[in-house]
Amino acid sequence: MLSLASVKANRVRLLGSFVALLLGVTMLTLTALLLVSAKPQVPQRFSATTVAVTPLPAQAPSDTFPDHPRWTIAEATALAEKLHGVLDTPFYAQAVIDGKPAKATAGNTWATAVLGNTRVTSGSAPANADEVAVPADLGRQPGDTVTILTAPGPRDYRVSAVHDGTELYFRDVPPETGVLAIGVLGDVDPAAVKAIVGSQAQVLAGSELSALEPPGDARTRWIGMQVLTAMGALSAFVAVFLVAATFSFSVLQRRREFGLLRAVGATPGQLRRLLLREAVLVAASAGAIGVALGVVGAPVVGSLLIDAGVEPASFTVRYDPLPMAAAYLTGIAVAAAGVWIASHRAARVRPLEALRVAEAERRPMTRSRWIGGVLAAAIGVLAGVATASADALSMPTYAGLTAMALVVAMSLLSPVVVPPLARVLMAPLSRSAVGLLVRQNAATAARRTAATAAPVLLTVAFTMLVTGMVATGASAYAARRADALPTAAVLVADGTPGLTQAVVDGSPGIVLKPTTVFLGREPLSVMGSSQTTGLTVSETLAAKHGWKWGSTVELTVASGAKVQWTIQDVLPDREVPLGVQVPAHLVPPSVLTQAVYLAADGVKAPGLGAKVLSAPDYAAQADAEEDRLVWTFTLILVGMAGGFTLIAVANTLLMATRGRLNDLLVLRKAGATAGQIRRLVAAETAVVVAIGAALGMVVATGALLAIRAGLSEQMGLPVPMTVPWPTIGVTVALCLVTGFAASVLPLPRR
């Protein structure tokens, strides 16, 4: 009851903590919802399927996404008849509308339409090889003619039907198309199916059908998972940091109140419990709004992720109550933990402090602050050492940990460095009265200054770390990608996933046709190349499998056909980039060509869905795509964390100014003009932002040095540390503007 009264009464003071919690829970809910939504989903074309039987899946590391193995139609037909199933034979098919390839690229036989419960809305199913059933959004009617690209090339079809699905359906499949799965409909028991197929096939049912997701989508989802995990870790850290910092700051501001309560008989324990109950009450209400905001925000951020290409188009937010509850409870737990630590300090307030009118902190550093700060710094240094020797995959994790630990250490220890830093910063201004006041205020109220600088520290440190990490990494990888192309011009896909055979036939040059073959269940990446005359393997791969010149290897290719290839050459790894190279004509015709390195005089008009790029443009485009993904990733992280921390900057400065209105009033009485007060507050804000930015840069520099050391180690060449200063300048400027708005604007006008 007392806590409720206290919450009501301290409504204004607790607003700061409320906002911090609201932000934290919003971030947590948002990322948690997106994380659980990022699980693979059953492809739409299997939505009505009970059981799918597929070849045994590829055995590959979880962060590689090889094509699914397939059966030949001949192989699968017998099994399908036994199971009364439908052969699923997805292949490349893309309609051309007004001379441009349309968005959807999936083709199948009409027989598979039932697996996804796709129905004809007008017309009738394709009955001959020249007919196609198209989705309604293509804007074509039965009887129309439409040009469709398949692996062999473009061809005109007659639209026989319009349906409510998303794929293009034909009567037949292009030559050498393999079977991905056999779909079984109706009331079938997966165990019974398993008994029929034995151990030579995989049986999928229910949510297991998500394994049939296209590898491209799975890869996008995996990248999205990395983004979301990083977002989750960052938002959890930011939430915990902000909430703990804000609560301990609010305790700092309420010393007089606590002294008074102590004087009228509150025991230290009672004070702690009061604060705890208060925090839980605030967290309970702020958390509820935070969850609601997270729920509203999740689909917005989700569609941003799809647009950014880090989630497949099939990504939808699932409103699972579990992550919402988890975010809500985490908010309460974090608030309770944050205030519990701060309350020990509050409970140590002597009753006498209520009698002191002027506020001067006597001991900015407590023993627990020292211990915590030094401990966090030690963890930061250890994580930094780990970063310097980590591999490419775990480096961002360690770098993030380094930065987090250093941020905590820096904000705990900052009361020690704030006074000298403030003196240095204000040295040029110390002759004016305002300058003197600013310096003295920052130096005597080291804790308050440190607390208000903390969100700035966090913002600057993470912006600099993330952008610096990406920039340093990019320059490192660019150094490695320096080798030139053996050609002047390259033919590449334009609006399509690859080049059709018709395009390739019309453009003499070196054909690159990457594909996947299976050695048993092990997927091998293969480059089909018109420059190779026979099967060529890398020394590493040959050593791994005991292959020599002349060995015959049995492999399964993309069409599901078993082939016997004889090794003609074993070459050093760098000459066989993918590990295996075969003549392009050995790659099944259902596989699209990636690029053609055009012969010097071979540049003709490219065919449908292709374009010619100069070699430098081609290299730049390959880089650009990778860079775009990385920068999108960076932007999401920096934007999200930065946006939230900026609000926190405003929040703490607002709290600080409000808490000091009395001091400022005294100054007014002592003869300061309203303009002088505004200048004073503005200057103080500038000092706080400058201190936070300086400390943040120190933290980020530490983490970036570790990253640089790690990258140099990995690549065996010195990597320059690249820091995108304009980005950091903008971040600091944003902090300043936000800070001014939060501290100067609420001042009384007169």
Add this chain to the structure above:
Amino acid sequence: MTIELRSVTKTYGEKVTALDGVSASFAEGTFTAIMGPSGSGKSTLLHCAAGLDRPSAGEIIIDGVSLTGLSETGLTLLRRQRVGFVFQAFNLVSSLTAAQNVALPRHLAGNKPPAKEITSTLAQVGLASRESHYPSELSGGEQQRVALARALITRPAVLFADEPTGALDSKTSRGVMELLRDFPATVVMVTHDPVAASYADRVLLLSDGHMVDELAKSSADAIAAKMATMEASC
């Protein structure tokens, strides 16, 4: 004896000695004023005697309990049960109404007073109709009366008052002093106001951390004269 101070010394750091071996005792039901020039140590004496601050040496006994060796919580519990306070700055919780402020110490002690008791206590200090007012809606004198009611409701053995009229005009002061004089407990008051001190049964004079003189009940003029000679001598 309700309170006994035995050679109480309080030093701050190594240089400042605020109290230098002060001994004093305060009998049950008496009203004592402690006077002295600024910096004489009178506030420190009060804080130590009330268990708000710990002396560097010596012993303090309140209602038979020695404060030496009590933990922070033990001290708080003792203060809660036996000690009341009135400060110069009225020190009300600004977010609570007059009635809630009065109830606060008992509420903290886990025996919330019934509404009737709060009403009657406020009536005792002449604030019968002010229960639901917030401190900001009360005058200085009224706020000090709320503080007195807050002390009254715990039925303390001893009441400490630190310049209780320091922020009040003389007319309002009189009302507050009358309440203090009639307060049903041993009252120890620090003041530099001879008029306030004239309400006390006796006046202790403090200078440079030493107890220098003691006056029985005196008029304000007599006290003022004594103070003047004392300040002239140092």
